[in-house]
Amino acid sequence: MPKMKSHSGTKKRFRRSGTGKLMRAKAFKSHILTKKTTKRKRGFRQETEIAAADSKVVNARLAGR
Template identity: 70%
Template structure:
């Protein structure tokens, strides 16, 4: 059976940490920022961890 290929759309959106967690960027950072508070905008900079079933689905598509 051939090797599984990495899903490139998934590989661009998520990264795997050294401990194996799947990290993602926060949403709502791209436009209409004037009505969002500076504190809220700063919060969008941090990545957050995927958990549960979502993490399993993403991990299956990331072969790295």
């Protein structure tokens, strides 16, 4: 049986930090930016850790299971 492939979309959206946490980009940064404050938009630049509830699924997709 051939090897399982990692999920390509998951590879593009998540990365593992140096300490092993799964990181994701923040939402709401793509459009309708004029009404959002500069401080709020600046906050969207930082990555954040994914929720514990989602980590099982994301780990499985990255591992190719």
